[in-house]
Amino acid sequence: MNEKSKNDRPARPRAASGRPGGPRDRGAKNGDRPQRSHRSGPDRGGPDRAKGDRRPDRGPVKPGRDNDRPKSDEAPARKPLPAGLESRYAALEILDRVHEGATLEDALARTRPFENLEGSDRGFARALASETLRRRGAIDHIIGGYLDRPLPKKSARVMDILRIAAAQSLLMDTPPHAAVSTSVDLANDRAETKGYSSLVNAIARKIAADGPAILEKLPARTDTPSWLWRSWERAYGPNGVKAIAEAHRKPAPLDLSFKPGEDLEAWRDRFVEAGNDARIMPTGTIRMSRISDVSSLPGYDDGAWWIQDLAASLPAKLLGDVAGKRVFDLCSAPGGKTLQLAALGGKVTSLDKSGARLERVVTNLKRSDLTAFLVEEDVLRYRPEEKADAILLDAPCTATGTIRRHPDIPWNKGETTMTALADLQGKMIDHAISLLKPGCVFVYCVCSLQREEGEVQAKAALKRNPSIERVPVRPEEIGGLEKLINRDGDLRTTPAMLSDDGGLDGFFAARFKHKD
Numbered sequence: 001m002n003e004k005s006k007n008d009r010p011a012r013p014r015a016a017s018g019r020p021g022g023p024r025d026r027g028a029k030n031g032d033r034p035q036r037s038h039r040s041g042p043d044r045g046g047p048d049r050a051k052g053d054r055r056p057d058r059g060p061v062k063p064g065r066d067n068d069r070p071k072s073d074e075a076p077a078r079k080p081l082p083a084g085l086e087s088r089y090a091a092l093e094i095l096d097r098v099h100e101g102a103t104l105e106d107a108l109a110r111t112r113p114f115e116n117l118e119g120s121d122r123g124f125a126r127a128l129a130s131e132t133l134r135r136r137g138a139i140d141h142i143i144g145g146y147l148d149r150p151l152p153k154k155s156a157r158v159m160d161i162l163r164i165a166a167a168q169s170l171l172m173d174t175p176p177h178a179a180v181s182t183s184v185d186l187a188n189d190r191a192e193t194k195g196y197s198s199l200v201n202a203i204a205r206k207i208a209a210d211g212p213a214i215l216e217k218l219p220a221r222t223d224t225p226s227w228l229w230r231s232w233e234r235a236y237g238p239n240g241v242k243a244i245a246e247a248h249r250k251p252a253p254l255d256l257s258f259k260p261g262e263d264l265e266a267w268r269d270r271f272v273e274a275g276n277d278a279r280i281m282p283t284g285t286i287r288m289s290r291i292s293d294v295s296s297l298p299g300y301d302d303g304a305w306w307i308q309d310l311a312a313s314l315p316a317k318l319l320g321d322v323a324g325k326r327v328f329d330l331c332s333a334p335g336g337k338t339l340q341l342a343a344l345g346g347k348v349t350s351l352d353k354s355g356a357r358l359e360r361v362v363t364n365l366k367r368s369d370l371t372a373f374l375v376e377e378d379v380l381r382y383r384p385e386e387k388a389d390a391i392l393l394d395a396p397c398t399a400t401g402t403i404r405r406h407p408d409i410p411w412n413k414g415e416t417t418m419t420a421l422a423d424l425q426g427k428m429i430d431h432a433i434s435l436l437k438p439g440c441v442f443v444y445c446v447c448s449l450q451r452e453e454g455e456v457q458a459k460a461a462l463k464r465n466p467s468i469e470r471v472p473v474r475p476e477e478i479g480g481l482e483k484l485i486n487r488d489g490d491l492r493t494t495p496a497m498l499s500d501d502g503g504l505d506g507f508f509a510a511r512f513k514h515k516d
């Protein structure tokens with residue numbers, strides 16, 4: 001059969017070493033990618049760093065090709081900037097790429113002035129770009145108050161210079177004179193912005209003096225694009241939307257998931273001894289404040305833990321005991337849930353259509369010393385010979401549940417993207433159900449706050465597929481966190497939940513069972 005032969009072809013995302021393929025695993029069936037033996041090798045970001053694929057899908061990646069990997073920009077070398085300016089210049093370039101449609105994560109990966117930075121300069125540039133995007137609505141509002149009329153489109157760079165001046169004065173600990181003088185220097189750095197240096201000087205000074213008082217009075221709504229505000233208000237009510245917008249003002253904490261059997265108290269103590277504010281959460285996650293270099297944490301090289309938001313760790317738990325079962329993790333990269341399921345003893349087929357992102361699954365499996373079969377394929381074309389005992393589908397979505405980690409999302413996503421994704425999600429759900437053995441369990445999840453991608457999808461899936469029924473989530477499966485279960489019995493988290501303890505990513509998960 002045509003479809004089958006496509007799935008049968010040897011799948012070869014490049015291994016971390018760059019060596020293609022590897023011996024087929026004896027347990028692998030049609031479409032199952034050979035698993036590689038992974039023993040070591042650090043992955044600086046951890047699996048959850050790229051939660052949600054916010055890049056446009058580009059079709060299947062040809063084996064051995066690198067068409068999904070971000071590349072550094074090819075800008076010609078320029079003369080060195082004065083001390084203190086390089087990091088601001090890098091932040092400016094990062095913002096420029098985000099305005100062009102890149103995700104913040106991709107912009108960080110492909111902006112050469114940022115790549116060239118090291119240590120605290122690098123951390124500062126990253127924080128400056130992130131905080132500027134996180135509070136962009138408020139920052140633009142304050143800048144707008146000092147402009148007679150909006151700057152012309154061709155002066156977009158001047159606006160960004162003002163934005164980073166404001167972010168430094170309002171949100172970071174930069175002394176006002178440094179925020180002002182470096183912004184004027186940045187304006188003077190290019191012919192097209194030089195003429196605006198007096199304006200930059202005047203506005204940056206005013207913001208440094210009066211901006212903090214203005215910022216304090218601005219409602220949380222100012223940082224939320226109106227289409228998102230309206231949709232969250234419909235879904236969570238007037239208080240709910242306010243709480244979510246408030247939560248988005250702060251970055252997310254760092255959550256670590258552990259292999260089963262690890263002594264969490266001993267790990268917590270190790271992190272605390274190393275100077276981190278680590279605590280054990282009810283679900284078994286260890287949480288601490290964000291740090292700039294995760295690879296410096298105790299145990300990083302041992303692979304006993306990986307980065308994964310508490311909410312992101314819940315959907316895989318809903319598959320129950322997967323030990324020895326044939327489990328499909330569909331849309332798996334960069335692999336947070338594959339690691340969880342493999343650590344629980346599942347025979348995991350980890351499928352994603354992006355070869356470049358599958359490489360990150362390889363790296364993460366290697367670091368954690370876990371195994372899975374990797375398949376580089378579009379979910380909708382996947383037709384294995386043997387069906388699954390359990391399926392997890394973590395579908396591509398708007399990722400509005402991860403705005404605290406990816407503050408570019410509100411500015412680069414719109415309702416049109418959501419409608420197209422919702423259509424794809426419905427098709428993926430139906431296809432996943434067709435791959436499930438009778439009597440077995442399927443979990444659909446998205447890291448989205450949008451009902452259209454969560455609650456509405458679950459309801460529609462039940463209507464379209466009379467062969468399945470909902471299996472409500474039980475509190476004891478998710479560390480007793482009853483409030484995370486909605487009236488239908490599905491999992492619904494928002495950043496406003498557990499707010500005194502650092503909040504949660506926004507996630508939706510529904511569990512279904514094949515009735516036959």
Ligand SMILES: C[S@@+](CC[C@H](N)C(=O)[O-])C[C@H]1O[C@@H](n2cnc3c(N)ncnc32)[C@H](O)[C@@H]1O
Nearest residue numbers: 052053331332333334335336337353378379394
């Ligand atoms: C939300 S992310 C998955 C995160 C992952 N489950 C984890 O826990 O680390 C969505 C993934 O879907 C993949 N994807 C998007 N469209 C796909 C398709 N048609 N078939 C297979 N994978 C797809 C993207 O490449 C991306 O890696």
